Amino acid sequence: MAPGLPDAMDRPHFIGIGGAGMSGIAKILAQRGAEVAGSDAKESATAEALRALGATVHIGHAAEHLADDASCVVVSSAIRADNPELTRAAELGIPVVHRSDALAALMDGLRPIAVAGTHGKTTTTSMLAVSLSELGLYPSYAIGGDLDAPGSNALHGDGEIFVAEADESDRSFHKYAPEVAIVLNVELDHHANYASMEEIHESFETFADRIVPGGTLVISADHEGARELTRRLGTKVRTVTYGEADDADVRVLSVVPQGLRSEVTVLLDGERITFTVSVPGRHYAHNAVAALAAGAALGVPAAELAPALAAYTGVKRRLQLKGEAAGVQVIDSYAHHPTEMTADLEAMRAAADDARILVVFQPHLFSRTQELGKEMGEALALADASVVLDIYPAREDPIPGVTSELIIDAARAAGADVTPVHDKAEVPEVVAGMARGGDLVLTMGAGDVTDLGPLILDRLMK
Structure with missing residues (x-):
């Protein structure tokens, strides 16, 4: 039998409980019998899955979401120091535990x-x-x-x-x-x-x-x-x-x-x-x-x-087939680093015979784009055509002069067919105008580009 609850983690509160890493730890603790609570920026299927295990999940970040009797507050490196729940934890003297320490405790024994x-x-x-x-x-x-x-x-x-x-x-x-x-x-x-x-x-x-x-x-x-x-x-x-x-x-x-x-x-x-x-x-x-x-x-x-x-038949966002409409398959890829982009595009090229490959790419992080924008553009040259969105900032503030144009310029220099789109809502219409039966469309990136797959499919069906 696996060990029980780590010390001081019987009533944990997670800030950002819906995140991929945080939700996993929260789930295991709930399954081990902890009274799990937490907050996240928005409602999600993950939040619902945690509630089904008995966790209390608040939407939005507010000091009152943190219970006075919480045994600890679990955070990731993405949580800013001025988060109201983190501030409240300091006022109450509740220990703050990094996500990695919580995971290490779960593995003990x-x-x-x-x-x-x-x-x-x-x-x-x-x-x-x-x-x-x-x-x-x-x-x-x-x-x-x-x-x-x-x-x-x-x-x-x-x-x-x-x-x-x-x-x-x-x-x-x-x-x-x-x-x-x-x-x-x-x-x-x-x-x-x-x-x-x-x-x-x-x-x-x-x-x-x-x-x-x-x-x-x-x-x-x-x-x-x-x-x-x-x-x-x-x-x-x-x-x-x-x-x-x-x-x-x-x-x-x-x-x-x-x-x-x-x-x-x-x-x-x-x-x-x-x-x-x-x-x-x-x-x-x-x-x-x-x-x-x-x-x-x-x-x-x-x-x-x-x-x-x-x-093993796959994990969400790793070349995950989202559906097919009008003879066009839409596949979701988490690739956001040039090496990953190249690997996924080469894999699809090998598996797709003579199908055209169209990519909807959303760069992830200003710092990554600043350092690797040229290589990202060169990777996109492996596709038959690409749509490039604005940078998804995640936890970062903008860096002056760092935009998707760095990628677009590099892609065009490598001979790629690239269309910049600044309004994400326009992407389904743009893709519908590009795609034809037999094509593969990859939504690619670590941000919310994944949300576009179903919207592209809906547009293709019209």
Whole structure:
């Protein structure tokens, strides 16, 4: 049986309880018997899913939403210091706990697998959660996206394994002490918190140093940033590499596209294992191999885990089919970094035969656009045509001179067909004018561009 409630978390209050990371922790605590409460900026299906578990969810942020007897207040790095509930917590002397500390407490006493990397964390964590569940191991998990329904980003399981997405963006993954850690890739991102690749590598080194004695680091043998991290770590931790490189410990021998699926063959401990990945693209196949290697490191037989991985059929916003109208399929992609954009566009190109690919792209964060706008534009050149929206600010204030024009100019310089649209409400009409039967439309980005998929489908049906 998994442990019960961590100390001082029997009556937690979450500020921003509807967020992907926060809602997962709140859900597990509610399932363990805590009296969970919290607030969020707007109503959502996630809020309703939490209420169904007995949580109290307030809409809007106000001091009176925080109960005087709350045992702690849980926050993420996105919560501003002047939040009225945070101010009220200080007045009442209620302890404030960072989301990462709360998640670390939930993993205490279990066998954690922490999944880190610049890209692919949500998919790989989901693959592990689904496949381990398929084998009857009843893992607990906390994921940065929903598997199949609102609130399905987390579960309190009765088994001894806890699978968690480990976020490097604010260095919060330094709080975890995993038995097995996965590092999928190491790239410069989150420019508001990291000034250089040196800082990124130092941060990932700290994460790897947190692996418990006798534990294992599973890390890509193909990605240069990951290989550099492996060199830096030396023999400090047991390392299992995976990938197509000749020196990989778990070697990917082939990835054969089969429509929206792939057949993957690996060599692990001298044994050839072939299995199916039920989502398209080489990068998703590699995520599955990382999951396979991590499970094997934890003692799960690879020959059993490999076929179980086929049970994973996707997570919301990761090349998720939203529907089809007038012969046009609309697919949602969370990709917001150039590497992710390129990987998803290449996956769709490989799976779509001769179909035209149209992208509706919403840049995410001013800092990311400032640093990587050129590369984003070049990635869009892989599409047949693109619509580019204004930057989704999320937690950031505008940066003078940083707009979507940086991406549009780079895309056009790379030969891309790009249409800027400043009013999001106009996008369905614009796309309807571009699309024809047989096309694929990708709504792409980490912001609210995801809301456009159903609206585009509605317009296409008229």
